[in-house]
Every structure is written in C-alpha cells, then in structure tokens.
Amino acid sequence: MLTRVRAGFVFILGFGLLAAPAAAGQSAFPWTSAVPANYRPSVPGLIQHVIFIVQENRSFDHYFGTFPGADGFPSPLPCLPDPWYPSQCDTPYANHIDSNQGNAHGHKWQSISVDGGKMDGFVAAREQFLGPKCGPSDVGRTLPGAGYEDEGIRMTTRCIVDVMGYHDGTDLPNYWAYAKNFVLMDHFFESVESWSQPNHLAIFSGWSAKCTQLNPPDINSCASSFGGIPWNSTDHPMPDLWTDITYLLYQNGISWGVYLDHGQGTPFGEHGTPGIWNVLPGFETVQEDGQVANASLNQTQFYTDAAAGNLPQVTWLLPEYYDSEHPQASIAHGQSYVTGLVNAIMSGPDWNSSAIFMMWDDADGFYDHEPPPFQFDQLGLGIRVPAMLISPYAKTGYIDHQVCSSDCYLKFIEDIFLNGESIADSGRPDPRPDYRDQEAQYGDLRNDFDFTHAPRPPFILPQYPLTMLRPEGPPPRPGNAKRPPGRPW
Numbered sequence: 001m002l003t004r005v006r007a008g009f010v011f012i013l014g015f016g017l018l019a020a021p022a023a024a025g026q027s028a029f030p031w032t033s034a035v036p037a038n039y040r041p042s043v044p045g046l047i048q049h050v051i052f053i054v055q056e057n058r059s060f061d062h063y064f065g066t067f068p069g070a071d072g073f074p075s076p077l078p079c080l081p082d083p084w085y086p087s088q089c090d091t092p093y094a095n096h097i098d099s100n101q102g103n104a105h106g107h108k109w110q111s112i113s114v115d116g117g118k119m120d121g122f123v124a125a126r127e128q129f130l131g132p133k134c135g136p137s138d139v140g141r142t143l144p145g146a147g148y149e150d151e152g153i154r155m156t157t158r159c160i161v162d163v164m165g166y167h168d169g170t171d172l173p174n175y176w177a178y179a180k181n182f183v184l185m186d187h188f189f190e191s192v193e194s195w196s197q198p199n200h201l202a203i204f205s206g207w208s209a210k211c212t213q214l215n216p217p218d219i220n221s222c223a224s225s226f227g228g229i230p231w232n233s234t235d236h237p238m239p240d241l242w243t244d245i246t247y248l249l250y251q252n253g254i255s256w257g258v259y260l261d262h263g264q265g266t267p268f269g270e271h272g273t274p275g276i277w278n279v280l281p282g283f284e285t286v287q288e289d290g291q292v293a294n295a296s297l298n299q300t301q302f303y304t305d306a307a308a309g310n311l312p313q314v315t316w317l318l319p320e321y322y323d324s325e326h327p328q329a330s331i332a333h334g335q336s337y338v339t340g341l342v343n344a345i346m347s348g349p350d351w352n353s354s355a356i357f358m359m360w361d362d363a364d365g366f367y368d369h370e371p372p373p374f375q376f377d378q379l380g381l382g383i384r385v386p387a388m389l390i391s392p393y394a395k396t397g398y399i400d401h402q403v404c405s406s407d408c409y410l411k412f413i414e415d416i417f418l419n420g421e422s423i424a425d426s427g428r429p430d431p432r433p434d435y436r437d438q439e440a441q442y443g444d445l446r447n448d449f450d451f452t453h454a455p456r457p458p459f460i461l462p463q464y465p466l467t468m469l470r471p472e473g474p475p476p477r478p479g480n481a482k483r484p485p486g487r488p489w
Contacts, residue, residue, distance in 0.1 A: 046393060046455075047353060047355050047391070047393070047449075048313060048353035049311050049312075049313060049314075049315065049353055049354040049355070050313065050314050050315070050354075050355050050357070050412065050416060050417075051311070051315040051316075051345060051354060051357070052315065052317065052356075052357050052359070052409060053317045053341055053356065053357070054277075054316065054317065054359055055319065055324055055325050055334060055338065055358070055360045056277075056319070056325050056326035056329075056364075057102060057105065057324075057325065057326045057327060057361065057362055057363065057364030058325060058360045058363065058364060058366060058385065058386060059363035059364070059368040059383055059385060059386075060072075060186060060188070060368050060370070060384040060385055061073060061166060061367055061368040061369055061384075062166050062366035062367065062368070063167055063172060063360075063386045064179065064184065064386055065092060065166045065368075066166065066168045066169075067169075067176065067184065067186075069399050070186040071187065071370060071401065072186075073092055073166075078119075078120070078369055079091045080120050080121075080123045080124075080164065080367070081121075081123065081124060082124075082127070083123075083124050083128075084136045085136065090164045091164065092164050092367060093165055093166070094168060095166060096167070096468045096469055096470055097165075097469070097470060098330050098331050098332050098470060098471045099327070099329065099331075100165065100328065100331070101158060101161075101162050101163075101327055102162070102163065103122070103125055103126040103364065103365025103366075104125075104150065104365065105194075105195050105363060105364045105365045106194055106226065106227065107194040107227075109125045109129060109365060110125075110193050110363070110365075110382060111193070112124060112125040113365060113383070114193070114372070114383065117372070118371075119368065119369050119370070119371050122164065122366070122367045123163060123164065125163075126161045130157070130161075133159075134159035135159075138159040139159055139160065140159060142156060142157070142158050143157040143158070145157070150326075155327075155328060163365050163366050164367050166367075167331065167469075170468035171331065171467050171468050171469050172331070172335060172467075173467060174335055174338075174461045174462075174465050175388075177459075177461060178342075178358070178388055178459075179388055180397055181459055182390045182391065182394040182395075182396070182398075182459075183388060183389035183390075183394045183398045183399075183400055183448045184386075184387075184398075184399050185386075185388065185389070185399075185400045185402075185448075186384075186399055186401060187370070187373070187401055188384065188385060188387035188404050188405060189373075189380070189381040189385065189403070189404070190361070190363065190380055190381060190384075190405065191203070191206075191208075191379070191380055191381065191382070191405040191406045191436065192226065192379045192380045193379065193383070194226040194379070194382065195227065195362055196277060196326075196361050196362055197227055197228065197230070197276040197277075198225065198226055198228065198379070199361045199362050199382075199406070200276065201228060201240070201279050202379075202405075202406055202407065202436070203406040203409070204244045204245060204246070204279060204316075205242060205243065206245075206407050206410050206435065207224070207242055207379075207436070208225055209223055209225050209240075209242055210222065210225035210227075210228040210229060210239070211228075211240065211241045217241050217284065218241075219242065219428075219430065219431060220429075220431055222242055222432075224377065224433060226379065230275045230276050231275055231279060231281055240279065240283045241284045242428075242431075243285060243426045243428045243430050244280065244283045244285055244423075245410050245413055246285065246286055246289075246291060246295075247283075247285035247286075247289065247426055247428070248418055248426060249313075249314060249417065250285075252417065252421070254313050254417045254418070255312040256314040256315070257294050257295075257312040257316075258280055258294065258295045258315075258316045258317075258318060259297045259299045259301065259302040259315065260272065260273040260296060260297065260299055260318055260320075261273055261299045261318065261319040261320040261323050262298075262320050263296075263299075264278060264281075270320065271321075272320050273318045273319065273320055274320075278295065278296070278318050281295045281296060294312075299317070302315075302317065302344070303344050306345050306348040306350065307344070307348050308348070308349075309349030311350045311354075313417060314413055317341055319337060325360070327364055330471070331469060332467055332469050332471075335465070335467075336463050336464050338358065339461050339463045339465075340463050342461075343458075343461065346459065346460055351392060352455040354391060355389065355391040355393070355394075356389070356390040357387070357389055357412075357445075358389075359385060359387040359406065359409075360385045361406075362382065362383070362385065363383035363384070363385055368383050368384045370384045373403050374441055376434055376441075378433075381405060393449045393450060393451050393455060393456075394449060394450070395449065395450050396450075396456075400443070400445075400447065400448050402443020402444070402447065403441065404442055404443050404445065405436075407436035407439065409445075410422075411438070411442070411444075411445070412445045414437060415446065422435060422437050422438050423435055423437055424437075424438060
C-alpha cells in the first residue's frame with residue numbers, strides 16, 4: 001500500500017506514483033577526470049541567491065543506487081561478507097521501512113566500511129558495533145536499557161543490520177523528481193571521513209579541526225580532527241579559531257544567514273538544530289564580526305523572507321532531528337520538510353535568481369559501492385553521499401559525474417560573489433594542511449548551469465507525496481526461516 005505521511009499521521013491510499021519526468025542526461029566530462037583547468041563556463045549575474053539545504057546521514061547508493069543513468073549499483077550486485085553468517089554474504093535490497101537503523105559512523109567505523117577502498121566492510125562494521133549482545137538469534141530484538149548516543153541523539157539499540165537496504169523512487173518520489181528535472185551529482189563525497197560535526201565544520205570552512213589553546217587564543221594550536229568540541233558546550237564556548245567562508249562574505253558586504261529548524265538547540269539533542277550541526281556561532285570570525293545573530297535565525301523567518309523576496313545572498317538551512325532524515329528519524333517527514341523549503345523558494349520573488357544545493361552530510365554507515373577517488377589529507381574524502389542542484393538555470397535531467405564535496409560549495413560561493421577570492425586570500429593565519437576550495441582535482445559546479453534560456457518556471461511538488469514507505473518496524477524473523485540475500489529484517 002502507498003502511504004501519505006502528514007503531521008505524524010499515516011493515511012493508507014491507493015497506488016499511484018508521480019509521473020516520471022524526462023530521462024537523466026550525461027555529463028560532458030567523465031567523473032574520473034577533473035574539469036580541464038581552462039574550462040570556466042560563464043556565470044552571468046543571474047544567480048543572486050545561493051541556498052544550501054543540508055540533511056543528515058544517507059549514502060548515495062542508499063537513495064539513488066537504482067536511479068537511471070547514475071553511477072549506482074553495479075551488476076552483478078556486490079555481496080558483502082557477513083560475520084554473523086560466515087557461509088553467506090549480503091547484497092543490496094529494497095527496504096521500504098520509513099525509519100532505518102544505519103550504523104555508527106565516526107572515522108573508526110567508516111574506515112572499517114571502506115576497507116582501504118574495497119567498500120566491503122559495511123555489514124561487518126554494523127555487527128561489530130552492535131557487539132556481543134546481538135547475534136543471528138537476536139535479529140529484530142530491541143535491547144533493554146537506555147540505548148546509545150548517536151550525534152547526541154538517544155537511539156534505540158535494535159539487533160538489526162539494514163545498512164545494505166536502499167530506497168528508490170517509490171519511497172523518494174520528490175527527491176527523484178528533482179533529480180530527473182534538475183541536476184543529480186553522483187560523485188559527491190563527504191569532505192571528512194567521519195560524522196556530522198566535522199563535516200559541518202567543513203561545509204562552512206573547508207576544514208575540521210580542534211583548537212587546544214583558547215585563553216589566550218592560539219591559532220597554531222588548531223590541528224586536523226575527526227571531531228572537535230561543540231561551540232556551545234559549557235567548557236569551550238569558542239573553540240574554532242580558523243577562517244570560515246562567512247568572514248569573506250562579511251568583508252565583501254555579501255549578506256548571509258543560517259536558518260534553524262525550530263531555533264537553536266543544545267550541543268546535542270532532538271529539539272531545535274543541535275550545535276554540532278550549526279557550528280558557525282563557534283567561529284572566532286563570526287563572533288568578532290558581530291554576526292552570531294545571522295548564524296541563528298529561526299526558520300519561521302525563512303518562510304517570511306522567501307515570500308517577500310528578502311533572502312540573503314547566501315543561505316544555509318539546517319534541520320532539527322525530526323526533519324533531518326537522520327536514522328532513526330522518518331524519511332517521509334524529512335522529504336516533506338525539504339519539499340516545503342524548496343516550494344517556498346520557488347513560490348517567492350527570488351526563485352528566478354536562485355541556485356538551491358541539496359546535500360546529505362555523511363553516510364551513516366549505509367552501503368555505497370564507490371570508493372573515495374583520492375585523499376587530500378588525513379581527513380578524507382569520505383563516503384559518497386547524495387547531492388542535487390535545483391535552479392531555474394540548472395541543466396535539465398543532468399547527471400554531474402564530476403568529483404566534488406562540500407568544498408566545491410565554498411568554491412562556488414567564491415566564484416559567484418567574491419570574484420574568485422578564496423579562504424587562502426583572507427589574510428588571517430591558518431595552519432590547515434591544504435585549502436580544499438582551491439583543489440584542482442575537484443570539478444566545477446558552474447558546469448551544471450545553462451544560461452542560454454529564460455529561467456524555468458517553478459516546479460512545485462506536493463509536500464506530502466504518495467510513497468511506498470511503511471512506518472512499522474521490520475517483521476519478526478521466523479526461527480526456522482533461511483535468511484534471504486540482503487537480509488530484509
């Protein structure tokens with residue numbers, strides 16, 4: 001049965017899917033090569049608003065592994081070693097359950113999953129994380145006790161291995177409709193091979209670090225880290241001393257804002273945007289520039305600004321847990337939340353001058369078959385995640401095979417608003433090992449636009465689409481049943 005999820009209620013509806021738009025196209029450049037250095041497509045001043053919607057914790061194959069034309073699951077399907085069932089292996093399988101488990105996804109667990117580029121350790125990492133309290137006879141069982149912390153959110157520990165499960169267009173009709181009508185990026189990787197906080201630091205600054213000398217502040221005490229200190233924790237109110245992109249925006253008079261879903265939450269937590277996702281208020285530059293308020297706007301203001309045509313030139317939209325798609329939160333709820341944001345932009349006066357970039361910050365242990373193509377430094381690249389571009393000037397049904405990460409977003413901001421001035425040109429001391437926004441191995445997001453036609457009209461989608469997602473948990477495994485390939489339990 002198809003379901004409609006709205007405001008916490010589930011309505012059972014008849015079958016019916018969104019009409020499939022035009023088939024996806026192909027990139028002009030193979031993903032295995034960077035865009036030629038002399039290729040710089042013209043980007044006229046038609047883009048005046050750049051918006052980033054940042055969701056949580058899904059891999060590319062988990063959402064788009066079966067998307068036509070994309071670099072999805074290979075054939076034959078990979079079969080990963082399974083320590084619980086040594087004589088068998090696990091293949092990807094369609095999982096229509098709305099709330100998934102995923103796995104711990106700090107650097108340790110991602111390293112096990114990536115396995116030196118073999119991409120065959122996802123099942124083993126999950127089972128190792130569950131530990132001796134779970135095993136083949138416990139599949140589906142909820143462990144007693146308080147559960148465990150995942151990015152500060154209290155998770156229920158269940159003996160479920162669903163990292164090989166994937167969703168398709170019947171679960172994600174709006175996301176697939178955006179991909180079919182605009183631009184899908186199928187080689188977009190985590191900037192940092194780790195969890196959300198270091199990847200959010202990279203989204204805003206191109207680096208994840210930890211600074212150990214804060215009083216007085218010493219920039220040379222900052223070193224690369226797979227997880228820093230939340231800025232609004234009681235013992236470290238301002239840990240981030242290096243340069244972020246908003247410093248350049250402020251210096252050049254470019255307006256910016258971060259809109260928070262239900263406001264600013266605690267460093268970790270379910271209500272409001274947690275501090276580990278909204279990292280900007282912890283940057284020294286933001287505090288010294290008097291821009292903390294810009295980094296803490298309530299998302300209700302976003303809808304007002306979008307309707308009035310008052311969006312900043314650069315905008316970030318960050319969710320709270322319930323809207324984020326972070327396992328174990330609802331996928332349907334997150335898709336509806338994102339659709340509401342996109343619809344608000346499309347319905348406002350700023351649509352004709354906007355570029356909306358959508359991404360998921362890390363992979364949460366869900367399987368992806370594509371190994372990171374190169375390593376810049378000890379931090380990454382990490383596992384591949386979904387990313388899209390939605391714009392009235394985006395190429396239609398285009399699949400961008402260029403290698404990118406959130407570092408490419410920084411480069412795009414610099415190209416559009418700063419005449420190419422980069423973080424390296426800020427004039428501030430910075431001990432980072434490299435400036436990712438200047439890396440030649442990345443592609444160029446300007447390649448995803450076509451300015452030869454008039455702006456395309458809004459593409460408004462139903463905020464609560466029909467899906468195949470079902471809210472109930474996995475069925476219990478019969479004691480004498482043979483485990484099918486992929487383990488759909």
